[in-house]
Amino acid sequence: xxxxxxxxxxxxxxxALSVIVYAILDGYDLGVGILLPLENDQQADQMIASIGPFxxxxxxxxxxxVGLLLIAFPTAHSAILKSLYIPTAIMLIGLILxxxxxxxxxxxxxxxxxxxxxxxxxxxxxxxxxxxxxxGSFVMGFESSVAANLFSVLxxxxxxxxxxxxxxxxxxxxxxxxLQLRAIKxxxxxxxxxxxxxxxxxxxxxxxxxxxxxxxxxxxLVYFVAFIPFVCFTLLTIGYLVLNRLPLENDTxxxxxxxxxVVVYIFCFCGLAFSFYPYVVPGELTIWQAAxxxxxxxxxxxxxxxxIPCILAYTVFSYRxxxxxxxxxxxx
Numbered sequence: 001x002x003x004x005x006x007x008x009x010x011x012x013x014x015x016a017l018s019v020i021v022y023a024i025l026d027g028y029d030l031g032v033g034i035l036l037p038l039e040n041d042q043q044a045d046q047m048i049a050s051i052g053p054f055x056x057x058x059x060x061x062x063x064x065x066v067g068l069l070l071i072a073f074p075t076a077h078s079a080i081l082k083s084l085y086i087p088t089a090i091m092l093i094g095l096i097l098x099x100x101x102x103x104x105x106x107x108x109x110x111x112x113x114x115x116x117x118x119x120x121x122x123x124x125x126x127x128x129x130x131x132x133x134x135x136g137s138f139v140m141g142f143e144s145s146v147a148a149n150l151f152s153v154l155x156x157x158x159x160x161x162x163x164x165x166x167x168x169x170x171x172x173x174x175x176x177x178x179l180q181l182r183a184i185k186x187x188x189x190x191x192x193x194x195x196x197x198x199x200x201x202x203x204x205x206x207x208x209x210x211x212x213x214x215x216x217x218x219x220x221l222v223y224f225v226a227f228i229p230f231v232c233f234t235l236l237t238i239g240y241l242v243l244n245r246l247p248l249e250n251d252t253x254x255x256x257x258x259x260x261x262v263v264v265y266i267f268c269f270c271g272l273a274f275s276f277y278p279y280v281v282p283g284e285l286t287i288w289q290a291a292x293x294x295x296x297x298x299x300x301x302x303x304x305x306x307x308i309p310c311i312l313a314y315t316v317f318s319y320r321x322x323x324x325x326x327x328x329x330x331x332x
Contacts, residue, residue: 002301004294008287011072011297012280014304015065020269022061024166024262025315029055031167033098033124034160035186036117043179044117046326048102050174053322055102059095060311071300076280076290083142087130094126125160132159139205139272141282151204158197165190166265169257172246174326180247180254187257188243195236198268202229205275211283212275228271235260235267 002010029051037043070077081088097119105116136155140148168190171183206213216225239260242253278286291297 002298005288007294007297007301008072008291010301011068011291011304012278012287014308015068015072016269016273017308018061018065018068020266021315022058022065023269024265025054025058025061027163027265028166028170028258029058030124030128031163031165032170033120033167034128034164035167035171035183036121036124037182038114038117038121041113041117043182046175046179047171048105048120050171050326053318056099057315057318060315064308064311068304072292072297073280073285073287073290074292076285079281079285080138080142084134084137087133087137091127091130091134094123094128094130097123098127099123128160128163129156132156135159138282140208141284147208151208154200158194158201161190161193161197162265165194166258166261169261173255173258176247176251176325184243184246188240191236191240191243194264195233198229198232198236209275209282211279215275225271225274228267228274232264232267235264239264 032047032051036047066077069080101116101120101123105113105120108116133152133156136152137143137148139155140151165187168183168186172180172187175183206216215221239257242256242260246257247254276282278288280287280290292300
């Protein structure tokens with residue numbers, strides 16, 4: 001049913017799907033954590049309530065992506081984790097801090113809730129910065145030079161800002177009144193910074209990677225590559241103009257900034273995937289070189305074709321059930 005040559009492509013596609021869905025879904029709740037105000041407990045409660053039904057399940061996509069990497073591309077998994085062991089451990093610490101703080105802030109005395117808000121915010125920053133650093137290391141081919149580390153730090157800041165952008169647009173969608181107005185201001189600022197960040201990556205990436213430079217400058221591929229930043233810059237500009245008009249009567253179009261940000265995420269991810277395909281470890285291993293045996297991939301694929309639709313189904317179901325504006329935070 002599936003040719004041996006196509007199996008690594010299928011698994012690369014499934015892994016790419018898991019990564020982009022994770023970046024969008026866990027991205028906005030990490031962004032909400034990054035933006036969590038420490039001086040206003042009422043707004044903090046509203047923001048926590050906006051992600052409460054979703055944040056834990058969103059991380060399922062990260063587990064799925066890492067699991068697919070391990071079972072489908074074990075050689076690449078070993079090479080990547082060997083290079084990213086420390087930032088991965090730091091990311092897990094950040095995610096653990098978020099989980100602990102989310103539960104403890106509901107159980108401690110009111111006077112101590114502020115402390116756990118701080119921990120939740122800190123965990124969100126740690127997880128976001130770690131993921132951005134890992135992305136930068138991947139782009140640099142896991143080099144350990146000073147320039148590579150500086151680029152990874154820049155990437156860490158850029159990803160954190162991008163998460164704050166999608167988090168602020170999520171709050172525009174889910175909240176009202178003063179918090180929504182505050183989220184609009186956050187979205188304007190982070191949108192401008194993200195605009196600059198995307199431009200910087202588009203300039204730096206081909207300069208530091210000869211493979212990317214050749215791919216970006218070879219016709220007819222160059223036209224496709226040029227289309228991606230053009231769309232991103234156009235959408236971010238439109239998004240900024242929309243933000244200047246919000247909120248509208250009856251909260252019309254409150255969903256539009258979030259949708260625009262999601263589309264920008266998808267185009268940026270497509271640009272990244274296009275730049276490095278077919279390498280799963282830049283400059284070292286292609287998806288065919290790193291793939292498991294065809295028999296193993298075929299066996300695993302049947303399970304994936306059952307599990308992934310189930311995850312998609314309960315994800316859609318949960319968002320359908322908890323659709324609408326956030327209500328007062330309640331714990332059961």
